[in-house]
Amino acid sequence: MDTAKAPVGDVPAPAATSRRAPRVLRVREHTVEIVSDSGEGAQKCGQIFGAVSAKMGNGVWTVEIIPAEIQPPARTPPGGSGNRVRIGVGPVTNGGDEANLVVAFNEQVLLGRHRLHAIADDAVILLDDVWSRHDDAEVRRQWEAGLLELGSKAYRIVPVPLEEESQKLVENPRKGKNMFALGVLCWIYGRDLDRAREQIAHQFRGKKDATAQNVALLDAGHAWADAHLDLRVDVPATPTDAAMVVTNGNEAIGMGAMAAGMSLCAMYPITPATSVSHYLGEAFDRAGGLLHQAEDEIAAAGVAIGASYAGRTAFTITSGPGLALKTEFLGLAVMTETPLVLVDVQRGGPSTGLPTKVEQSDLLAAMFGQPGDAPKVVLAPATIEECFHVMVTARRIAESFRVPVLVLSDANLATGVQPWPRPTPDAAWQAEPPELTAVAEGTKPYDWDGRLGLSRRVAPGTPGGMHTVTGLSHDERSKVAYDAETHARGCTMRSRKLAVLQQTLVPPTVVGPASGDLLVVGWGSTKGAIEEAADRARAEGLSVATLHLRFLSPLEPGLTEVFRRYRRVMTVEINYSDAPDDPFVTEENRRRGQLSMLLRSATLVDVDCWTLVRGEPLRPGQVLAAMRRRAQTGGGA
Amino acid sequence: MPSDPAAVAAALAAVAPAFSAWRSAVAATAEEVRGLLARQAAGDGAAAALGSFAAGRIDVGRFVGLAVRRAPADPAAAEAMRRAAAVLSALAGAPAGEQCVVRVAAGTSMRDAVHDAWRRLGRAFGAAHAVGLVQQGRAATEAEEGLVRGLAPGLWTRRERRVAPPLVVDVAGADLDVGALLAGLDGGAKVVLLVSGPCAPAPLVRLVTPGTFVLQTSDPAELAVLSKVAGPAVAALVPEDAAAFVHEPARGPTLSTRLVLRRVPKGAGRGPVGPWSAAQQAEELAQLVALGATDVPALASVPGVPAVDDPAGRVATWLLGAVDWKDLG
Numbered sequence A: 001m002d003t004a005k006a007p008v009g010d011v012p013a014p015a016a017t018s019r020r021a022p023r024v025l026r027v028r029e030h031t032v033e034i035v036s037d038s039g040e041g042a043q044k045c046g047q048i049f050g051a052v053s054a055k056m057g058n059g060v061w062t063v064e065i066i067p068a069e070i071q072p073p074a075r076t077p078p079g080g081s082g083n084r085v086r087i088g089v090g091p092v093t094n095g096g097d098e099a100n101l102v103v104a105f106n107e108q109v110l111l112g113r114h115r116l117h118a119i120a121d122d123a124v125i126l127l128d129d130v131w132s133r134h135d136d137a138e139v140r141r142q143w144e145a146g147l148l149e150l151g152s153k154a155y156r157i158v159p160v161p162l163e164e165e166s167q168k169l170v171e172n173p174r175k176g177k178n179m180f181a182l183g184v185l186c187w188i189y190g191r192d193l194d195r196a197r198e199q200i201a202h203q204f205r206g207k208k209d210a211t212a213q214n215v216a217l218l219d220a221g222h223a224w225a226d227a228h229l230d231l232r233v234d235v236p237a238t239p240t241d242a243a244m245v246v247t248n249g250n251e252a253i254g255m256g257a258m259a260a261g262m263s264l265c266a267m268y269p270i271t272p273a274t275s276v277s278h279y280l281g282e283a284f285d286r287a288g289g290l291l292h293q294a295e296d297e298i299a300a301a302g303v304a305i306g307a308s309y310a311g312r313t314a315f316t317i318t319s320g321p322g323l324a325l326k327t328e329f330l331g332l333a334v335m336t337e338t339p340l341v342l343v344d345v346q347r348g349g350p351s352t353g354l355p356t357k358v359e360q361s362d363l364l365a366a367m368f369g370q371p372g373d374a375p376k377v378v379l380a381p382a383t384i385e386e387c388f389h390v391m392v393t394a395r396r397i398a399e400s401f402r403v404p405v406l407v408l409s410d411a412n413l414a415t416g417v418q419p420w421p422r423p424t425p426d427a428a429w430q431a432e433p434p435e436l437t438a439v440a441e442g443t444k445p446y447d448w449d450g451r452l453g454l455s456r457r458v459a460p461g462t463p464g465g466m467h468t469v470t471g472l473s474h475d476e477r478s479k480v481a482y483d484a485e486t487h488a489r490g491c492t493m494r495s496r497k498l499a500v501l502q503q504t505l506v507p508p509t510v511v512g513p514a515s516g517d518l519l520v521v522g523w524g525s526t527k528g529a530i531e532e533a534a535d536r537a538r539a540e541g542l543s544v545a546t547l548h549l550r551f552l553s554p555l556e557p558g559l560t561e562v563f564r565r566y567r568r569v570m571t572v573e574i575n576y577s578d579a580p581d582d583p584f585v586t587e588e589n590r591r592r593g594q595l596s597m598l599l600r601s602a603t604l605v606d607v608d609c610w611t612l613v614r615g616e617p618l619r620p621g622q623v624l625a626a627m628r629r630r631a632q633t634g635g636g637a
Numbered sequence B: 001m002p003s004d005p006a007a008v009a010a011a012l013a014a015v016a017p018a019f020s021a022w023r024s025a026v027a028a029t030a031e032e033v034r035g036l037l038a039r040q041a042a043g044d045g046a047a048a049a050l051g052s053f054a055a056g057r058i059d060v061g062r063f064v065g066l067a068v069r070r071a072p073a074d075p076a077a078a079e080a081m082r083r084a085a086a087v088l089s090a091l092a093g094a095p096a097g098e099q100c101v102v103r104v105a106a107g108t109s110m111r112d113a114v115h116d117a118w119r120r121l122g123r124a125f126g127a128a129h130a131v132g133l134v135q136q137g138r139a140a141t142e143a144e145e146g147l148v149r150g151l152a153p154g155l156w157t158r159r160e161r162r163v164a165p166p167l168v169v170d171v172a173g174a175d176l177d178v179g180a181l182l183a184g185l186d187g188g189a190k191v192v193l194l195v196s197g198p199c200a201p202a203p204l205v206r207l208v209t210p211g212t213f214v215l216q217t218s219d220p221a222e223l224a225v226l227s228k229v230a231g232p233a234v235a236a237l238v239p240e241d242a243a244a245f246v247h248e249p250a251r252g253p254t255l256s257t258r259l260v261l262r263r264v265p266k267g268a269g270r271g272p273v274g275p276w277s278a279a280q281q282a283e284e285l286a287q288l289v290a291l292g293a294t295d296v297p298a299l300a301s302v303p304g305v306p307a308v309d310d311p312a313g314r315v316a317t318w319l320l321g322a323v324d325w326k327d328l329g
Helices: A042-056 A107-115 A137-150 A162-167 A177-188 A193-203 A208-228 A249-259 A274-287 A297-309 A320-325 A327-336 A363-368 A384-401 A411-415 A484-503 A524-539 A559-563 A594-603 A620-633 B005-014 B016-042 B045-050 B060-067 B075-093 B110-121 B123-135 B142-149 B158-162 B203-207 B220-228 B278-293 B311-322
Strands: A023-026 A029-037 A059-065 A080-088 A099-104 A119-127 A156-159 A231-234 A244-248 A264-267 A290-293 A314-318 A340-346 A377-379 A404-410 A417-421 A516-523 A544-549 A551-553 A566-573 A607-611 B101-103 B167-172 B190-196 B213-217 B233-237 B244-247 B259-263
Touching: A029 A042, A029 A059, A029 A107, A029 A177, A042 A059, A042 A080, A042 A177, A042 A193, A042 A244, A042 A417, A059 A411, A080 A107, A099 A107, A099 A177, A107 A119, A107 A137, A162 A177, A162 A208, A177 A193, A177 A208, A177 A231, A193 A208, A244 A249, A244 A411, A249 A274, A249 A340, A249 A384, A249 A404, A249 A411, A264 A274, A264 A297, A274 A290, A290 A297, A297 A314, A297 A320, A297 A327, A297 A340, A314 A320, A320 A327, A320 A340, A320 A363, A327 A340, A327 A404, A340 A384, A340 A411, A363 A377, A363 A404, A363 A551, A363 A594, A377 A384, A384 A404, A384 A417, A384 A484, A384 B045, A384 B060, A404 A411, A404 A524, A411 A524, A484 B060, A516 A524, A516 A594, A516 A620, A524 A544, A524 A566, A524 A620, A559 A594, A566 A594, A566 A620, A594 A607, A607 A620, B005 B016, B005 B167, B005 B190, B005 B220, B005 B233, B016 B075, B016 B123, B016 B220, B045 B060, B075 B123, B075 B142, B101 B110, B110 B123, B110 B167, B123 B142, B190 B220, B203 B213, B203 B233, B203 B278, B213 B220, B220 B233, B259 B278
Parallel strands: A023 A231, A029 A099, A099 A119, A119 A156, A264 A290, A264 A314, A314 A340, A340 A404, A377 A404, A516 A544, A516 A566, A566 A607, B101 B167, B167 B190, B190 B233, B213 B233
Antiparallel strands: A029 A080, A059 A080, A059 A417, A244 A417, A377 A551, B213 B244, B244 B259
């Protein structure tokens, strides 16, 4: 691909008169970004492009580029909205490092990505140059300054008249540029236009006029590219006969909840978790089930706990600030030993923090965020496919152990789109309702097995099992009891369950050498980036292995023994940690990554950490750099 | 005199989508129950129940040993499950012509014939309920056995009524008793009446309600419209001297827009037909004509609740629209 630097402030005219025969770049993977002002539909363009690529048989991972504000000012670098789509010959597990091709609706949103180092030095940039001819002199000045700044890199900037061409078909080009851009991308990447048309029809289902107009824009973009562009990219697709689904993580969670037989979801809208309820709202309506939008986060937890106590399998879904509000009710579920599944789609914090951006900062809050001793199970899916399957396991554990199970997803999984094997639902996933057969009169609702801490669940209405439920310290009959012995026994029984669960877990699998210089431990959505980085590190001759945890409370067994086989152990996380050489930071006061803290206390191994809190998914190149430093020097990352 | 095969075929084609939906539901349930039985036999239910996320991460044997309280094997429960599975499999396997066509012998009760058919087909829902009882540890009770023997439409749940099995009823005009259909004409129920011999002129007028599709015609080709109706629907193929009309709930908010009279026989100077006196027949015909000329917007708009013109009607519409009707069925 021609990576010649475009003259600053003097973008070449559309190549209509000088178009060469297109050259085809054949690569194993390519990353494209579409970025626009908020409301111009770049996200929809990227979503459709990603879905079409996945359906053609390419590996795909998409990352939403979302401004922190709902409607940020137009033409501002931080206000860019869009999508990164990484497509490959084989499976793609993360968003990659830098974009190889960018479609930008204006130079300001492009600058936003440029300043985040999200674009490769030799990237091809398709930029709408309508702004260079704008009536407003200030806009023209911004254009020239922007291109001057972009000139610091060797981008090949190709002008594309997105707005002018779209205006030929639609009155408001803000509502049409995205589908024109999609047509351009389909031409460059050789995407199947019929599939693109089908996907547009799916996206705009129920809106015939919109579908027809968008298809016309798609075709126009494709035709324009065919007449004017000289670059094409071939990322060979490998179609499979296996049935696949293409979803984001939130949709997968919703599907998984239904497959697990959860028939009630109580929630309150919160970014980035809300789209689970959008999915369930439609799906429950067709298949049965109840989506309850409560008046607030606290009530949502209460409804879920109440429904679960009454025998229905219920779950609630939220994000960090909502988790904080649900704290008291979560304690009640622990105390009353009511099964509950709570999904926390993590975002940047603290407080309302970064609503649309990814972070893994809720781990310790999920584990310890209650006053009093409140043991809970914490699971973390690592892929979009696991977002589906974790719901089945979470429900089973919650009901078998009468315990809240927290599932930690994050904004990266929530909005990322990937093809994954279509699951075959199993009736056994839909666990039986609680046993309602009569019990002997006077049966204790907390008839703890003194060794296991487990007891039979007595649902309301069970003949012979009448009792009063309470959040106060209680004895086995659920009678309020403040005496020392009773309280201590209750704490022991509730805690013992986690130890028992941990004894059923299998030691985790290490990827890479069984012993060596460096073991990198991760959790959640970082798996793809970490494992890709480790692959690259091993290709460079470094002795690096990885281990990705799914059970965080209780922790998977055998970690101490595994850690001791490596000279260094380091977690990689998307949460905050002090750099060792920061002012005032010492070994003693250094705040470490959350998993790192957990592992140090559980294993007494000197587990280091490397973390970032930039509101972005980790890039494999960033992780690789940290691995190199840690493996080669042993120094702080 | 039984209806001709072409009419039966047209009727079966009209209810084919409804039959397909019902049979799919029954087949899926049968598959689930067979899966439960197979897992019970193999003893691997716990592994499956933990799901794929647990594979390689949880030692299932240990999990079951420590955390799963298993009821001792109950032969009666297993037998009850097998009974339910057999009923479901039989119902899922038989074609519509065998299951849905009810022939009312001359001089016998259409009510009994129709209700027997619904009870027989309702065994599918009863079997599913029975499996639920077994899973709750209430196997081999009288209730469970009764469910598998038959379940009347009055006991079907709202969701079951949405996938109600259709019926094609072959009946002589003298034995036609549309009141027999009331118990099951709900949800997604579809009924086609093939009426032969002398017949009252407007028997189906008694079934006209705001949400029910009602078609009385002499043209078998018209029955096909039933396949496109989402809600409850009844159609009768009647002799040519009877009235012809259609009441389509989807056509509009008022009765006059929904009801189209295509043919109204002149006069009701007939003798009795079966138990229906000439006066009763005249009443039905008069009612049909009156409905065709009537516009009662507020009541007619329930539960769709579109806007109407007069203020009182708007208030009534609003009040009725504020009521949650969906749980009434």
